[in-house]
Amino acid sequence: MESLKVTSNYEFNPDTLDEVRKELNLNKNEINNMLDNLQDWIAKQEHFTKKDFSRRYLETCLIQAKGSVERTKTNLEKLCTLKTLLPTYFEKHNAKDFEDFSNFVIHGPVAKILKDNYRLYFVKLVSSDFDASALLEYYRYVILLNEYTRIHDYSFGTVCVVDCRDVNLLSFVAKMTNIVDLRNTMSIMMVGYGLRIKAIYVISESKTVDVFVTVLKQVLSKKVSERIKVVKTVEALHEFVDKENLPKDYGGGVNKTLKEINENWTNVISTKENVEFFKDIFQAKTDEKYRLSDRYNEEVLGMPGSFRTLSVD
Missing domain, CATH: 3.40.525.10 (CRAL-TRIO lipid binding domain)
Incomplete structure (x- = not known):
């Protein structure tokens, strides 16, 4: 039976894994198929500067997206774009600094x-x-x-x-x-x-x-x-x-x-391990010259160069 690793920072209920998946109508096989789908999709995104997201990382993205592959893709797309458009929020990697x-x-x-x-x-x-x-x-x-x-x-x-x-x-x-x-x-x-x-x-x-x-x-x-x-x-x-x-x-x-x-x-x-992880994951940006739609920032994010009109939900 699959279980969650308990750390000193995150503890889980005995049924957390099963209950979260049950609520989202997911099982292990479905999740694996979805993760395959996501990895295939990421590999085809020429404007992504990072392609090797771990399956554990992608699964958490999927859970936050209520089990929707398409919503997960949209969130990843937007997060990578935000890291490009708003670099000042991703400049530091060590909280002690x-x-x-x-x-x-x-x-x-x-x-x-x-x-x-x-x-x-x-x-x-x-x-x-x-x-x-x-x-x-x-x-x-x-x-x-x-x-x-x-x-x-x-x-x-x-x-x-x-x-x-x-x-x-x-x-x-x-x-x-x-x-x-x-x-x-x-x-x-x-x-x-x-x-x-x-x-x-x-x-x-x-x-x-x-x-x-x-x-x-x-x-x-x-x-x-x-x-x-x-x-x-x-x-x-x-x-x-x-x-x-x-x-x-x-x-x-x-x-x-x-x-x-x-x-x-x-x-x-x-x-050291987490600082290195942050350095790597903060490089998951977009190279806009390879994006198929040069109007993405305006059409999808709704704000070319500004975040004043973005509706957060």
Whole structure:
């Protein structure tokens, strides 16, 4: 019986593999046939600068695309194009070389997977004392995590928790002067990586939380925006996320604290093996002179040189 490899960073339910495939009406033979199809298709894409995607990487892409080969092809096409059009988000490969942004945000996916086989991603806003360069480093870090997920995770998608209790949200939003960076990052995550967001829980008692939520809605589709829910306390969050899945400092007694989760992730994605993987996978771009349609960026991405009109879903 096929099983998932459990690491210190990603744990799975005993039936995660079977349940994910069952929900998508897939079995091992069908997946192998689909992966053959994808590899044959990639081999024929003359404008792809990388052809040797691992089958494990492609299978995760397929799962995020709800088991659709055509949607997987579209996501790969767009991700490779985004790496070409937005190189600044893929310039760094070692998280330990990043500018430290822990003074304003600590974050990370929780190792224990949710009962419904979604992955919990936790973010705590610590301070509004940051600048645009630190914010960009955070976005780059999140992209590294998504590439790591391609070869290590097996889940339906993500449930996000954003803890805003310790910051003045008006000041924080005011410091996010370059919303284009946020929009571009969300485009990379959701259009390129095919990230599926089941829910976003914002923890805040502030009367100005609507300002922060409005910013989020500017970079998300209407469908995903409707999945944002504001809760006032950690106790209220327990109604939606089981305590056992939360960091220790949020009621999850058996888990690491969020700070420990953050530090652990930095160590993991900064290993020599992972840094080399990031260097290689970030070269999966497009050479536009070999693309059959020179209007692809405008017709498919909807933005020749700009990401302002892209609808993220």
